[in-house]
Amino acid sequence: MWREAEEGLQSFYEKRFIEAFFRLHGQPGAADLNKTMLSYAASISTMVAAMFLKQREMSVSLIEPCFDNLVDLLRNMQVEIKPIDEGELHDPETIYDNLVRTVHTDALFLVDPNNPTGFSLLKDGRKGFEQVVRFCVDHGKLLLIDQCFASFALADRNVGRFDIYQLLESSGVTYMAIEDTGKTWPVQDAKCAMITASDDIHEAVYNLHTSVLLNVSPFVLNFLAHYVEDSIEDGFASVRDVITENRALAKSMLDGDVLEYIEPAVNVSVAWFRIKPEGLTATRLQERLLENEVYVLPGTYFYWNEPIKGERYIRLALAREPEMFDGAMRALREVLDRDE
Incomplete structure (x- = not known):
């Protein structure tokens, strides 16, 4: 693959990767646009x-x-950020009115499927996305969507x-959509991310993008294209099976008097648990688990506007070798047994 990449054209490997990625994801609308920009x-x-x-001094409502x-990233760029609670998007019948009531910024930034909860507008097919897009069009909002976990919707x-790109393009909404391979294939940081922008802002986004990065290594693109084709052939089994196995184990071993498993809309590569005892916080539980060499993330990392809310949750990573994960769950269970 290295020699092949050395001898080929950069444009060939870019186009082949983009075509394969969006073919896997069932997004022919994106593949046909020929305006997706790549980064590492x-x-x-x-x-x-x-x-x-920041360049346009736009404020943004970011999901929490x-x-x-x-x-x-947004704060480091000195972008004004306001929170929008994920719950405002749960019911497609009320999404539009909820957004009218809560979004008073210039842009709306969603993560779908969401990390850490696994919530997705996809649970209702097109319905939820259509309401979000309609709101943004009617009220002149820029829509940003992080779809880096979207592969797990395919695997589910x-x-x-x-x-989704056909919907975005046909609606006339101003948008930027971000996708990524890094959350799907653990290949030692050989990854590629994509950003696609609507025609009305594409040139401005392109100029910013090229000021940061001109291209992704053709070897990495060649390498990843083979991974994508492999996932097309096996129907995502290599990605889905490990996560499904580890999710079932985590749920069966941990769901109880201390932790409550939160069912996701999409079976993403993380599991989200609510802490039941009022006297136990995520920060304290994390400390106890670290003493037993088990690492979890407290919800305070994710409730960026109100970290106190995150003290009621922990997140577990599921994309791990099943044998190692089994040992971690047993160690975690031992710690929980002391609180039950």
């Missing part, structure tokens, strides 16, 4: 989006909870994906 990490794509917001590096037989 989702954080780079997010930084470009934040640079755009969400992974904290999104907040850090109860959800799937429709052609």
Whole structure:
């Protein structure tokens, strides 16, 4: 693959990767646009989006909870951020009115499927996304969507994906959409992220993007294209099976008097648990688990506007070798047994 990449054209490997990625994801609308920009990490794509917001002095409503590096990137770019509670998006019948009531910024930034909760508008097919897009069009809002966990919607037989880019393009909404391979294939940080922007802002986003990065290594693109094709062939089994096995184990071993398993809309690569005892916080539980060499993330990382709410939750990573994960769950169970 190294020699092949040396001898080929950069444009060939870019187009082949983009075509394969969006074919896997069932997004022909994106593959046909020919305006997706590549970078070597989702954080780079997010930084470009934040640079755009700052350049135009735009404020943004960001979903809460969400992974904290999104907040850090926006804050480091000195973008004004306001929270929007994920719960405002749960019912497609009320999404539009909820957004009218709560979003008073220039832009709306969603993570779908969400990390850490696994919530997704995809649970209602097109319905929820259509209401979000309609709101943004009617009220002149820029829509930003982080879809880095979208592969897990494909791997989840109860959800799937429709052609979101076709909806975005046909609606006339101003948007930026971010996707990534890094959350799906653990290949030692050989990854590629994508950002696609609507025509009305594409040139401005492109200029910002090229000021940060000109291209991704053709070897990495060649390497990842083979991974994508492999996932197409096995129907995502190599990704889905490990996460499904570890999720079932975590739920069966941990759901009880101390922790309550929160059922996700999409079976993403993390599990979200609520802490039941009022006297036990996520921070304290994390400390106890570290003493037993088990690491979990407290919910305070994700409730970026109100960290106190996050003290009621912990997040577990599921994309781990099952044998190692089994040992970690047993150690975690031993700690919980002391509180039951």
